[in-house]
Every structure is written in C-alpha cells, then in structure tokens.
Amino acid sequence: MSQPDPLRRCIVQLSRLPGVGERTAARYAYWLLRQPPAVAEELGQAILTLSASMTRCSVCCDVAAQDPCRRCADPDRDDGLICVVERPQDITAIERSGEFRGRFHVLDGAISPMEGVGPDQLTVRQLLARLSGGAREVLVATDPDVEGDATALYLARLIKPLGLRVTRLAHGIAVGTELEYADRSSVARALEHRREL
Amino acid sequence: MSQPDPLRRCIVQLSRLPGVGERTAARYAYWLLRQPPAVAEELGQAILTLSASMTRCSVCCDVAAQDPCRRCADPDRDDGLICVVERPQDITAIERSGEFRGRFHVLDGAISPMEGVGPDQLTVRQLLARLSGGAREVLVATDPDVEGDATALYLARLIKPLGLRVTRLAHGIAVGTELEYADRSSVARALEHRREL
Numbered sequence: 001m002s003q004p005d006p007l008r009r010c011i012v013q014l015s016r017l018p019g020v021g022e023r024t025a026a027r028y029a030y031w032l033l034r035q036p037p038a039v040a041e042e043l044g045q046a047i048l049t050l051s052a053s054m055t056r057c058s059v060c061c062d063v064a065a066q067d068p069c070r071r072c073a074d075p076d077r078d079d080g081l082i083c084v085v086e087r088p089q090d091i092t093a094i095e096r097s098g099e100f101r102g103r104f105h106v107l108d109g110a111i112s113p114m115e116g117v118g119p120d121q122l123t124v125r126q127l128l129a130r131l132s133g134g135a136r137e138v139l140v141a142t143d144p145d146v147e148g149d150a151t152a153l154y155l156a157r158l159i160k161p162l163g164l165r166v167t168r169l170a171h172g173i174a175v176g177t178e179l180e181y182a183d184r185s186s187v188a189r190a191l192e193h194r195r196e197l
Numbered sequence: 198m199s200q201p202d203p204l205r206r207c208i209v210q211l212s213r214l215p216g217v218g219e220r221t222a223a224r225y226a227y228w229l230l231r232q233p234p235a236v237a238e239e240l241g242q243a244i245l246t247l248s249a250s251m252t253r254c255s256v257c258c259d260v261a262a263q264d265p266c267r268r269c270a271d272p273d274r275d276d277g278l279i280c281v282v283e284r285p286q287d288i289t290a291i292e293r294s295g296e297f298r299g300r301f302h303v304l305d306g307a308i309s310p311m312e313g314v315g316p317d318q319l320t321v322r323q324l325l326a327r328l329s330g331g332a333r334e335v336l337v338a339t340d341p342d343v344e345g346d347a348t349a350l351y352l353a354r355l356i357k358p359l360g361l362r363v364t365r366l367a368h369g370i371a372v373g374t375e376l377e378y379a380d381r382s383s384v385a386r387a388l389e390h391r392r393e394l
Contacts, residue, residue, distance in 0.1 A: 003289065006243075006250045006262055013243040016236065018228045024216075030286055031215045032244065033251055033260050039213065040248030044241045046203075046210040047229065051237030053203045054230055063230050065203055089227055092200065 007033070059130065061106040061123040063088045071104060078102045080136040084127065084155065086110050086143060094141060102139070105130065110147035111154055117147075119154065128158070137165040144171040144189065204230070256327065258303040258320040260285050268301060275299045277333040281324065281352065283307050283340060291338060299336070302327065307344035308351055314344075316351065325355070334362040341368040341386065 003011065007029055015025035032040045056062070057069035064070070071077065071091075081102030085091055091104050107122045131138070138159050142148035156166040172190035173182045182190075200208065204226055212222035229237045253259070254266035261267070268274065268288075278299030282288055283306055291297050304319045328335070335356050339345035353363040369387035370379045379387075 006246045007260065010243040010247040013240040016240070017225050019221075019224070026286060026289075027216070028214050029247065030260070030284070032247060033285075037248040040244050043210040043213070044243075044245035044248070046207040046241075047237050047244065048241035049203045050207040050226065050229060051234040051241070063204065063227075087227070088230075089223060092223075 059126075060104050061108060061126055062091060062104060076101070079134045081139060082127075082130065082135050082137070083139045083141050085141045086148065086151075090141060103130075107142070107151065110142050110145075110151040112147045112150075122151075124155070124158070127155075131159065131162060131164060135164055137167060139167045139169065141169045144185070256323075257301050258305060258323055259288060259301060273298070276331045278336060279324075279327065279332050279334070280336045280338050282338045283345065283348075287338060300327075304339070304348065307339050307342075307348040309344045309347075319348075321352070321355070324352075328356065328359060328361060332361060334364060336364045336366065338366045341382070 003026075010029045010032075011022065011025045013025075014020060014028050015022050017025075020028075032043070053065060054063050055065070055067050057064040057067050057072055059068045059072040062069050062071070066073075078101055081100075082105050083094060083100060083102055084105045084107055085094070086107050086109055088106055091106070094100050094104075105123070105127050107124070107127070109117055109122055111117060111119060111122070127138075138155065140152040140155055142151045152168050159166050170193065171186070172193060173179065173186050177186075179187070200223075207226045207229075208219065208222045210222075211217060211225050212219050214222075217225075229240070250262060251260050252262070252264050254261040254264050254269055256265045256269040259266050259268070263270075275298055278297075279302050280291060280297060280299055281302045281304055282291070283304050285303055288301050288303070291301075302320070302324050304321070304324070306314055306319055308314060308316060308319070324335075335352065337349040337352055339348045349365050356363050367390065368383070369390060370376065370383050374383075376384070
C-alpha cells in the first residue's frame, strides 16, 4: 500500500471492472491524474449518472433511460416481429445492420444448466406476455454456441404451438472472410445450413 | 447512436481511458449496469475524489494526498540518497523491493528530443534545488531505453560537478529468467555491465 489513499481507493474500484487487473487499474488512475481535472470529473459524473438514471424497460427488458424505452415507444417499428437477444449490447449489433425494423426482447442470458441458468432466470415470462400483442414472428438471435442453441430450441418449442413463426439468425461464413481462413465452427454451420440455389 | 444517452455518455467517457476502445468501454458500462447500483456509485465517487483530493508534492513532485507527501514528511528516511524515477508508478516498484529507505524524486518523464521533451519539461529544476539538503547520492532509476539512458547521462553531467555520487539502477538479466529465454537487450546489458568476481 505505497500509494496515497484516494489513489489507492480509485485503483481498487477500477480493478473491479471486468478484465481489469491491479496494473491496468493503476494505469487508468495515473493517467487520470495526468489529465486536466475535468477529465476525471466528466468520467466520474458519467458513471454516477449511469447508475442513477438507467432503468429497465418493462416491455423489452433492455436497459433504458425511460420506461418504456425509446424503441418500444417508437410507433414506426413493426410489432409483428420480435428479435430475441441475450444481452442489451446485441441490440446495437442488429441495429447497426440497418436491416431490422421490428421490436427487441432482451433475454438476460441463455439457458445453461451447467451454470444453473434456467428459463426462470431469463425474461421468458415477459416475452410470452408480449406475444399476444400482434406478433407474427419471433427471430431468435442468441449466440451460436451450446447455450444459445439450447435457448433457441427451447423458445421454438414454447412459441410455435402458439401459432407464431420462430426463426433463427443465419450462421455461417462471415461476409468478407475467405474460406481458407474461416474458423472450423463457422464452416461446419455453413455446410449444415447450405441453401438451395 | 443506438444506446440511450446516459449510457452513451458513459461509454464515450470510458473510451478516453488509455488503451480502451469503444468496445471495451461498452463492456465496462454494461457490466456496471448489471451490478448493484453501489458498484457504479463507489467507482464514480472514487474517480471524482481522485481528481479533487490529489495534489503534487512540492518536494518530490510525486502525486500525493497532502503536500509534502507522506514519504517526504517521513523523518525515518535517509536524506542522503535520492532515487530519481520517471513516473509516480515507478516508486511503487522500488518500494516493493523493500531495499530502499531513501527519498524519491519524480522527473515526470525522460528527455526525448524526438517528442520535444527537454530538461525544462521535467522537474530537473526542483531536483537541483533539493540537492543542497544533505544529499550524498542520486540514484537514477529511469527506464533502460534511449530516453532513460540519455536522461541518466544528462543528470550525471549536471550533478557530479556538485560533488555528489550519481548512480544508476543495474540492468541485466532479470532474476528468475533463464539465460536461454532472456531478451536480447537484457543479455546485451548483462554483458556490458558484467561484474568482477
């Protein structure tokens, strides 16, 4: 403990961030000390405001500044199509494509018996409650891994009997990737889901 | 800009940290949102306190909670030996060794004509002012690179004529490193500075 207390305290707090160890935290803190005071001021305030002003949308379960969130309140989106994602960040990825104008639903994870995450720990109940509002299709955009696949299958079994379409994001070789350099799992998916021409 | 404003603002601020891009900043922010509000609260406050409560020690130029800093105010340290480091963090490394009980001086960088850093941008003036206070030896602990070496040489030329010893931290093969795996520069230093047995 050779650093003075406020510095020490800041390093300890910063090192709680995911993937940040003591050294990286110290690097951040010393960097902040070398900047004009406004930099730490703005960062500190932004973090405080974050915890104070963000809530969850009671419709889509996304993190949001108001409830319902901007996307759920937007009348121009298609109520018939609901894209289900694991995490709030995944929404950004879908939105960036510019190809989706439906609604979203944040599951808050994926089913993982190994980690004790079942449907009850996810927002499946809230998703089901939304489906009576004119939905035609649920597009499951969970990750292409064991948990994401299991979750997609679980949702399909649950929702299809209600008379809705359940679709899954296509997985395969990423656009821009040469076949030679594509990873094994992506090639396997690309073969499995090959399309008729 | 598909994230709500306070989140967006927090990500922008976090991405100013050194080595933190937009993605890492988003990872930090979303992680904070998943924690109990106290976590963001404590981190935000720690960062605000940092900028408000830290100052510079007018003696050693280290970042400090008070002026003079704890180390400069400590009567048990040897005034005769001053260890000169480039950055405040370097003090921690020296202190960790448990082998040094002298004073410190933070240069605030190293001489680098390429980056326009000369002695005037460093705390050389403050260092010289301290030397009349009973100092016998200045131990230069700048980095073993071009800038650190140049700075050490510059300080030696400046201080030796005052009748003080000027020493440099030993560089060579790190303890615990097998010769086979030592990097080229360290081996070169170890050869150059070989000691008589």
